[in-house]
Amino acid sequence: MTRYLLRRIGYMVLTMWVIITATFFLMNTLPGDPIRNKAKQLPPQIQQNLRKRYGLDKPVHIRYLIYLKNLLHGDLGESIEFPGETANNIIKEKFPASARLGLQAVFFGLIIGLILGILAAFYKNTWIDYLVIFIALVGVSVPSFVVAALIQKYLAGGFFPIVGWPSENVWFSGWRYTVLPTFALSLGSIAIYSRYMKSSVLDVINQDYIMTARAKGVPNVQIVWKHILRNAILPIITILGPQIAGIITGTFVIERIFAIPGLGEYYVASINARDYTMIMATTVFFAFLFILSLLIVDILYGVIDPRIRVTGEKR
C-alpha cells in the first residue's frame, strides 16, 4: 500500500510539473509581452519599471526558475490587470464558494445516483427502473447550462432563490441559495452514477459468492448490505475521478448562470481579460485540485478494495 501510494504521489508531482512547465512556456511564447499589451499608452519608463516589478526583464529560463521557486513557497503571483492584487488573495476570497458548490454537487450526485442505481437494479423492469433510465438519459443528454437556464426560467420566484450566494459564513449559511445550483451541477453525475451502479449491482447479484451467502442462510437484508453493495460500489470508485473533474469544470458555467462569486467565474473572466499571471495562477490551482482529487479517489479505492490494499496493483 505504501509503495502504491508513493507511486501515485510520484505521478501527481510529475503531472503537476508538466502542467506548470507547459503553462509557463506557452504563456511566454505569446507574441509581445503582457505589459506592452496592457500598458501601451504608458510612457516607456513606467513600462520598464512595471517590467522589472513583474520580473519580465530577466531571461526566460531565470524567470521559470523563479516561478517554480515561488510556487514551492505557495506564492502564485500578482495580477497584471489589477496591480497589488495577489493570486493567493483572490483564491482565498473566491474559492470557498466554488468549493462548497462543488463538494455539495459531488456528494449529492453520488448519493442520489447510487440510490437510484440500486433501486433500478432491485426493481428491474418495473416503473422505478424505467424512471431511473429516463433520468439517466436526460442527465447525459441535456447540458448543465440548459438545465440551469430552464431552472432559472421556470422556478423563478419559488422557495429557492435563483441567483446569489451566501456571503457570510460561506460554508454553512444560506443553504437555500445553494439548492438549485447544486442540483443543476450534479444532474450529469446522477445520470452516470445511477447507470453504472445499476449494471454493477446486476453484475454482483449474479456472482457465485452471493449464492454462497444465500446457501449460508444469510438474511436478505444482510446479503444486500454486506455482500452486494460493498462489491457493487467498487467499480463506481473508478469513475469518481473523471466525474469530480467534470464537476470542477461544470462550476464555471453554473457560477456564471447563477451569479455565484466563485473562482470558476473569475477564471473565465481573467481569460477573457488576458490577465496572464492570473490565468497561470488559476490554471495551476485548478490542475492541482484536479490531480489531488484523482489521488484521493485512488487512495479511497485502495482502502476499500482489499485486492489493491495488499498487492499495490490494480487487477
Added chain:
Amino acid sequence: MLELNKEKFQILGCEGQNADAIMRPNITYWQDAWRRLKMNKVAMFSMYLLLVIILMCIVGPYLRPYGFEEQFIELANTPPTKEHWFGLDQLGRDIFVRLWKGGRVSIAIGLIATFICTVVGALYGGISGYLGGLVDDVMMRIVEVIVGIPYLIVVILISIVFEKGLFSLILALVLTGWTGIARIVRGQILQLKESEYVLAAQALGADPARIIIKHLIPNTIGIIIVYMSLNIPSYIFAEAFLSFIGLGVQPPNTSWGAMAAFGQQNMDFYPYQLIFPAAAISLTMLAFNLLGDGLRDALDPRLRQ
C-alpha cells in the same frame, strides 16, 4: 394402449442420427452484429434520427432564403412565424438557418476529434501493447501523466496561444482525448497476446498477418467502434460547453453551444432562442448515446448468442 411388437426391438444404433446437428446457420461476426443491432428498435430509431439531423445540417441552410449572418434588425426577437420558422434572435438573424449551420460545426467537431483521437490512440496503444516490455512501460507512464491533465486547461491554454476557434478546440480535445482509446486498445492486445486461441493459431503455424486480420482486428474493432460512438457526443458536449463560456467557436461562425449561450441571455423573454439549440444538442446527444449503447450490445462478442 401402446403396441409393443417385437419388430420394434431391433438394434439400429445411432448411425445417421446426427445428434450433433448444428441447427443454426453459420453467420459472420458483422452479419451477426448487424442482425442484433437491427433487432434493437431504440438504437435503430436513434440511427435514423441522427441521419435526419445530419441531413438537415447539410441541406437545412438552403431551405430558407436567408443567409446565416443576414440581419433583419427590425424583426429582432420575433418568435417563430411562417416566414421564420424558428424565429429570429436578438440581432434579427434567422434561427432556423443558423441552427443547421451551427449543427455542421458541432457535429463536425465531434466527428473530426473522435476520428483523430481514435487513429492516434489505437496506433499508440497498439504499438505499446504489441512491443511490450520497456517500451510499453515508458509509453504507458506518459499516458498516466497526460490522463492527469484536465482538458479544460489544455483548451484554455491553446486558445490563448492560438486563436480561439475551431482549430484550437479540436487540437485541445485531441491532445487530451486519445489516451482512453490507447489504454483500451493496449489492454485488448495484451489480453489477446496471452489468449489461448491466439497461441493455438500460432502453434498451428498461422502467420502474423493472419492472426492480426482474423483475431486482433475483429476483437478490437468492435470495442473501438463502441468507444467512438460514445465519444462523439462527449466532444459535442465539450464544444457546447466551451462555446457557452466563450472559449469555443467565435462569431461570425456559430455552433449549437454558441447559440445556446446567446439565447440564454434572452431566456426570460424569448425562451425559444435557447430552446431550439438546446433541443438540437440534447436530441443529438441522446441519439448518439442510445446508438452507442446499441452498438455495444451488438458488437460485444461475449454477449453473442
Added chain:
Amino acid sequence: MERLLEVRNLRVSYHTYAGEVQSVRGVSFTLDKGESLAIVGESGCGKTVTSKAIMGLIQTPPGEIKKGSEILFQGKNILEFSKKEWQQYRGAEVSMIFQDPMTSLNPTMKVGLQIAESLMIHRGMSKKEAFKEAVKMLEMVNIPNAESRANQYPHQFSGGMRQRAMIAIALACNPKILIADEPTTALDVTIQAQIIDLMKELQKKLGTSIILITHDLGVVADIAQKLIVMYAGQIVERGNAEELFYNPQHPYTWALLRAVPRLDSEKKEDLISIQGTPPDLIAPPKGCPFASRCQYRMQICDEVPPPVTKISETHEAACWLHHEYAPKVDIPVGRGGVL
C-alpha cells in the same frame, strides 16, 4: 437408518426467451443419515438444478419448481417453508459448496468472517466468538497458520485453500447434509484428491450426509455409497457403488464408464468419448432421451419412454434393453469399471 431427505417427483423448469426449458423432469431419491450419494451426469443434465432446488436456491423467475414436486427434509416439505424456516434450514441443516472456489468467496470480506457469518446467524454467537470458532474450522480443514489466514482475503488463498475454506464455511454449523457441486472440477488433480480425502475424513468425524454432484466417475468411486446417473433431467440408472461399477445396466452408464481413463488396465483400451450432445430440453424427445446417441437404439426407443426395471433391491435402470422382447446385449465395459 434415519431418513433425512426424500425427493419426490421433482420437476424444475426455466423460462427463457426461447421457451420453457425442462431442466429436471421427475427426479426421486432418498438420502439417509451418514450416507453419501453421488449424482453423476454430463453438464446440462439437471444435476446442479436438482441440488439448487434442495438448497432453495432456484430463482423465480426464471426458474419454477413445478406443482407436485416434493422435497421432504426430516419429513417436512421444504417447498412449503416459511421465510424463517428457510433461514434456519439453509446453512444450518443443509449447506453447499460450489464448483469454482475462485468465484464463490466474497472478494471483499475476510475469510474468517465469511465462516463466522453463518455461526453468528445460526448460533447467535458474538462476532468475537464466531471468529474464534472460524479459526478452529480452518484448522479442521487443514489450513496452516489458521489464525493469520482467517484475517486474509480470498485472493490471498490458492485455489485448493479456497475450496477448503468453502468446506469450512459449509460445515461451520455442523449441518446434517452437505451438498458438493463439482467440488474438485476447477482444481489440479493432486489437489482434487486432497479435497476428496478431506471430505471423507470430515464425514467420518462429523457424520454428515453428503450429496456429491459430479461428471467424473473417478471422483465418485472413492467416496460414494449410492449413485444416481442422470441424463436430460431424468434418472436413467441408480444403485450402490458396487452395482453401478461392476454391473452397470444402462448404455449411458456404459458410455460414461468407458470415458474414464484407467491407469491400472493391462489391456490398452482406447478412451471412448460419447458422440453427440444431449437433447434440447425445450422440446424433449418423445421416447428415450439418450436414443439419438445410443449404440443400442431400437425403434421402440424413439417412440416410448423406457420403463424402469428393477435389477435388485437397490439397483434400477430405465432402458428398453431390459424388456423381454429385446435382444440380449453383453455389457461392453471391462468388469469393475474404474475400480
